[in-house]
Amino acid sequence: MDLAFTTYLVVGFTFAIYIGIAIWARAGSTKEFYIAGGGIHPIANGMATAADWMSAASFIGMAGLIAFMGYGGSVFLMGWTGGYVILAMLLAPYLRKYGKFTVPEFIGDRFYSDAARIVAVICLIICSVTYVIGQMKGIGVAFSRFLETDYATGLYTGMIIVFFYAVLGGMKGITYTQIAQYCVLILAYTIPAIFISLQLTGNPIPQLGLGSTLVGTDTFLLDKLDQTVQMLGFPEYTTQTRISTLNMFAFTASLMIGTAGLPHVIIRFFTVPKVKDARSSAGWALVFIAILYTTAPAVAGMARLNIMQTIEPSPGQYLELDKRPDWFRNWEKTGLLAIEDKNGDGRIQYSADPESNELVTLDRDILVLANPEIAQLPNWVIALVAAGGLAAALSTAAGLLLAISSAISHDLLKSTFMPSISEKAELNASRGAMALAIAGAGYLGLHPPGFAAGTVALAFGLAASSLFPALMMGIFSTRVTREGAVGGMLAGIGITLFYVFQHKGIMFVADWRYLEDWGSNWFLGIEPNAFGVVGAMVNFAVAIAISQWTPAPPQRVRDLVEDIRVPMGSDVVHVNH
Amino acid sequence: MSHLSEASAREYWRRNKALMFKLGLIWFAVSFGCGVLLVDVLNQIHVGGYKLGFWFAQQGSIYTFIALIFYYSRAMHNLDKEFNVEERD
Numbered sequence: 001m002d003l004a005f006t007t008y009l010v011v012g013f014t015f016a017i018y019i020g021i022a023i024w025a026r027a028g029s030t031k032e033f034y035i036a037g038g039g040i041h042p043i044a045n046g047m048a049t050a051a052d053w054m055s056a057a058s059f060i061g062m063a064g065l066i067a068f069m070g071y072g073g074s075v076f077l078m079g080w081t082g083g084y085v086i087l088a089m090l091l092a093p094y095l096r097k098y099g100k101f102t103v104p105e106f107i108g109d110r111f112y113s114d115a116a117r118i119v120a121v122i123c124l125i126i127c128s129v130t131y132v133i134g135q136m137k138g139i140g141v142a143f144s145r146f147l148e149t150d151y152a153t154g155l156y157t158g159m160i161i162v163f164f165y166a167v168l169g170g171m172k173g174i175t176y177t178q179i180a181q182y183c184v185l186i187l188a189y190t191i192p193a194i195f196i197s198l199q200l201t202g203n204p205i206p207q208l209g210l211g212s213t214l215v216g217t218d219t220f221l222l223d224k225l226d227q228t229v230q231m232l233g234f235p236e237y238t239t240q241t242r243i244s245t246l247n248m249f250a251f252t253a254s255l256m257i258g259t260a261g262l263p264h265v266i267i268r269f270f271t272v273p274k275v276k277d278a279r280s281s282a283g284w285a286l287v288f289i290a291i292l293y294t295t296a297p298a299v300a301g302m303a304r305l306n307i308m309q310t311i312e313p314s315p316g317q318y319l320e321l322d323k324r325p326d327w328f329r330n331w332e333k334t335g336l337l338a339i340e341d342k343n344g345d346g347r348i349q350y351s352a353d354p355e356s357n358e359l360v361t362l363d364r365d366i367l368v369l370a371n372p373e374i375a376q377l378p379n380w381v382i383a384l385v386a387a388g389g390l391a392a393a394l395s396t397a398a399g400l401l402l403a404i405s406s407a408i409s410h411d412l413l414k415s416t417f418m419p420s421i422s423e424k425a426e427l428n429a430s431r432g433a434m435a436l437a438i439a440g441a442g443y444l445g446l447h448p449p450g451f452a453a454g455t456v457a458l459a460f461g462l463a464a465s466s467l468f469p470a471l472m473m474g475i476f477s478t479r480v481t482r483e484g485a486v487g488g489m490l491a492g493i494g495i496t497l498f499y500v501f502q503h504k505g506i507m508f509v510a511d512w513r514y515l516e517d518w519g520s521n522w523f524l525g526i527e528p529n530a531f532g533v534v535g536a537m538v539n540f541a542v543a544i545a546i547s548q549w550t551p552a553p554p555q556r557v558r559d560l561v562e563d564i565r566v567p568m569g570s571d572v573v574h575v576n577h
Numbered sequence: 578m579s580h581l582s583e584a585s586a587r588e589y590w591r592r593n594k595a596l597m598f599k600l601g602l603i604w605f606a607v608s609f610g611c612g613v614l615l616v617d618v619l620n621q622i623h624v625g626g627y628k629l630g631f632w633f634a635q636q637g638s639i640y641t642f643i644a645l646i647f648y649y650s651r652a653m654h655n656l657d658k659e660f661n662v663e664e665r666d
Contacts, residue, residue, distance in 0.1 A: 066635075071616070074634035078608045081639045085604045088646045089597045093653075207636060211625035220626030238631045239620065248613050274664045276654055283646035290639050297635040565590050566581060568662040 003379045007146050010383040011390060014184050015161055018177045018394070022165030025173045030427050033170030034101035034406050035270040040175055042277040046284025048178035049268045051185065051391070052399035053080075053259075053285070054292060055131075056138025059185060059392035064364030066300035070235070072242030073300065075530075079255025081286060081293055086260040088282035092269040094475045094564045096278035101270065103263040103403075103467065104411040110474040112557055113482035114416055119489050120467065121407045124263045127462040129444070131262075132400040136445025138393035145334060145369065146386035152446060158394060159442045166398050167434050174398045175271060181391035186291055188388020192372045192381055193295045196302050199375060206298035225305050231315075232308070233352030237301070244525050254532035258460030261468030264396075264403040275567035303367045306374050311350045311359065318347035327373035336363035401441065405433035461500060461528075465492035465535025473543055475565070478558045480543055483550040488543025496535035500528045581662060589660045596652055600645050608638040 027033040040048070058080070066073030098106055104124060108117025136155060143154020165173035190206075197209030201221055213220050225237045234240075242248050259265065268285075269278045311319045321341055331337035338361035339348055351357045369389065372381045409430035414421060421429070466489045473480040473488070480488075503522070526534065552558075581589070611619055616630035624632060657663045 071631055071634060074612060074631075077635055078612055078638050081642050082604065082608050085600070085642050085645050089600065089649055208625075211627040211632070213626065222626045222628075222631075238628050239617075245613060249609060252608065252613065276650070276657065276664070279650040279653060280647070283643060283650055286639075286643050286646060290643055294636055294639055562586060565593070566586060566662045567657055567664050568581070 003382060004148060006379045007383040007386050010380065011147065011387045014180075014387045014391065017180050018161055019164055021176045021180060022168050022173050025165075025169045025176045027168070027170040027172045027427070030101070030410075030423050030430065032172045033427055033430050034402075034410065035267070036170075036172040036175045038271060039273055040271040042272050042281035043284050044179060045175070045268060045272050045277075045281045046286075047182045047288050048175045048271075049265065049281070049285035050288035050292075051178040051182035051395035052268055053265055053289060053396070054185065054392055055396035056135055056142075056389065056393040058292065058296075059189065060138065060142075060365055060368050060389055063296045063299040063303065064367035066297055067304040067367055068364055069242060070229075070237040070240035072240050072248065073297075075242060075248055075251040075255065077293055077297065079252045080259055081289060082252070083256040083259025084282050084286040084289070086256060087265070087269075088279055091260060091266065091471055091475065092278045092282055093275045093567070095266060095471070096269050096272065097275050097564045097567060098560075099270075101267075102406050102410050103266055103471070104407055105415060107467075107470055107474065107485070108411065108415060110557065110560065111470075111480075111482040111485040112553060113486065116470075116482055116486050116489075117411055117416065119486055120470065121411050123462055123466040123489065123493060124407050125404055127262070127459040127467075128264060128400045128404045129441070131264075131459040132397055132404070132441045133444045135393045135397035135400065136441050139390060139397070140445060141365075142369075142386060142389040142393065146383075155442060155445050158390070158397075159438055162394060162398050162401065163435065163438050166401055166438065167431050170430065170434070171267075171271060171402055174395075174402055177398065178395045181395040182288060184384075184391040185388040185395075186288070188384045188391070189292050189299075189368075190295055192375065192377055192385060193299050193302075195377055195381070196306070196371065196375045197298060200302055200305070206295050206302075210298040210301055221305065222301065225301055228305065228308050232350060237304070243527060246524060247526050247530055250526045250533050251530035254464050254530050254536075255460055257468045257536055258464035258532050261463035261466075261471065262459070263407075263463075263467065264399040266471075267403060267406070268399070299368065299371065303371055303374065307362075308350065310374065311348050318349050321346050321348060324348070325374075327370055330373070331366055331370055334366075335361070336366045337361055397441065401434060401437045404437045405430055408433040408437075458497075458500065461496045461532040461535060462493055464532030465496040465539055469536050469539040469543065473540070475561065477544075477547075478561045479547055479552060481547045481550045481553055484543040484545075484547035487546045488539040491542040492535045492539030495538050496531055499523065499531045499534075503528045581660070585660060589656065589662065592656055593653065596649065596656075600649055603641065604645055607633060607641040612638050 031037055062076055065076060095106055100106060104117050104120035107120040108114060136158070139158035140151040140155040143149050143157065144151045147154065165177050193206040194204050197206040198204050200214060201209040201212040202215045203209040203212045210221060214224055222238055229235070229237050242251065269281060272278050272281050310325065313319070321339070328337065332339070340358055340360045341348070342356065342358050343349070348358050349356060350359045369385060372385055409426060409432075413429055414426050469492060470485050470489050473485065523531075523534070611630060612634035616634060619630035619633065620628040622629040
């Protein structure tokens with residue numbers, strides 16, 4: 001069977017499963033639409049959270065980043081997992097106890113203010129929308145590469161699938177499809193990794209393979225990798241720092257608190273029955289995430305070595321241009337891989353020196369996708385990787401779209417502007433908001449605005465600097481006031497946007513930056529992507545300072561805070577508003 | 578309203594915070610400590626093909642995070658029982 005046919009078969013099969021779930025898991029009430037009825041088992045929720053969390057960036061992008069950043073890429077591994085410890089201890093159990101539907105709802109009630117609720121909705125929408133654009137692009141790219149459709153057709157197909165289960169089933173449909181999507185993506189990620197680890201080291205467990213010796217030698221894989229990259233003039237793989245130790249520290253911290261503050265992740269913990277389930281479910285989520293995240297560094301190191309050994313099979317013996325493998329030619333067609341025989345010797349030289357380097361383009365994103373081809377794995381494995389990439393992008397897109405649509409239908413419509421609408425009307429409104437959100441995300445995926453490139457910086461920076469501090473202070477302090485919370489959120493986002501814009505351009509239009517992108521004007525040498533932690537500290541400081549000068553929160557709010565700290569009686573809601 | 582007296586509610590919250598602080602120290606030590614600040618020192622030690630600091634940054638910290646969450650979850654479950662604040666079925 002040829003590759004295109006196999007890929008259609010595998011991807012078509014997974015899509016049939018998602019649609020089947022959509023028809024089976026329709027939502028009949030707002031509680032089902034927003035939080036899947038609140039009865040999801042903690043292990044099932046952990047699996048759904050893992051799919052919700054691991055996006056196209058985790059599945060396709062991360063191993064490629066690590067492969068070229070070496071040790072410096074560890075910021076993503078620690079940052080995107082360490083956030084779950086914060087979530088499990090500092091946020092999830094208390095927000096679950098609070099027992100409502102959305103993140104802005106908690107902020108609005110705890111800070112007894114519609115202004116705080118609306119600021120939270122705005123933060124949520126900005127960070128979720130920038131994030132969802134990346135997923136839509138991922139869907140379009142995966143389709144166009146593997147199914148040989150054009151980008152737009154791929155995007156529309158993805159939108160229709162998401163429309164089916166997200167509009168019909170809300171959180172209920174999304175939860176069950178995410179569980180199926182997790183199974184697809186984790187198989188797609190680990191199977192090629194196991195094969196490649198076996199080929200290189202003889203050890204089937206990639207996490208151990210990365211620390212093993214190469215087959216038939218006494219040389220450790222990582223030592224060989226260090227030697228090879230250094231011979232080509234690159235920095236040593238296992239010690240290559242991302243800019244500076246302080247920058248790595250700030251980057252890791254920003255990703256951790258950004259992770260804990262992302263609304264589409266937090267709302268997943270509203271779907272479990274009890275407070276104790278929210279705690280353990282975070283642990284299960286991290287187990288399922290860790291299966292991919294501990295495999296990723298092995299994929300990264302092994303793929304980097306594989307590519308270099310393809311080009312230079314033995315020292316000084318470079319690959320002949322005419323004998324380059326098929327996967328090389330396939331990826332050249334996409335423009336993500338390009339070679340230029342500069343010295344005209346008919347061979348490909350790869351080097352850190354841009355003057356003599358002949359592998360002129362090597363896009364980081366192709367690493368995971370090309371991995372099975374590089375390792376000469378059978379077609380069904382390549383097809384599975386395509387289905388896995390699509391599952392990762394679809395599951396995250398659906399989670400983000402639910403966070404956006406519930407903020408619109410519940411926090412803006414029901415809680416702020418039309419408190420009297422019936423449940424049935426709200427359910428219809430939430431379906432309408434979901435359909436609009438899908439259409440909007442699709443439009444932005446087709447016409448990505450200039451700021452799409454800054455997705456990661458903005459989404460994590462905003463979540464870290466606005467929502468996380470407000471949530472944490474809402475739980476851990478009875479003294480922080482509405483003025484403090486609103487001031488803190490605005491100051492936190494404000495300074496983070498200011499810093500990102502000054503180096504990346506206003507609204508990420510590069511011509512509009514007023515300081516250089518890369519360089520000496522960085523605050524303490526911290527890159528814009530890593531600035532969220534500074535924004536968060538500003539948020540905390542401003543909120544606490546303003547709270548000293550404004551009247552203490554009313555007694556009912558202090559009672560609410562005392563109440564969410566204790567699991568007992570999580571069915572009872574004490575606050576009337 | 579909860580049946581918990583104010584004094585025992587305060588004690589429950591204090592015990593919870595003490596536990597978070599203790600686990601938070603470990604969380605900080607394995608990631609920011611072993612994985613970032615002390616990475617060069619730990620890299621002098623080799624475990625198999627891994628330099629130890631590199632291993633903490635790309636593997637060890639993640640395994641520790643999992644253990645921390647499950648430990649917290651179990652310890653809090655016991656604390657809930659001790660203060661009789663578990664949720665009813």
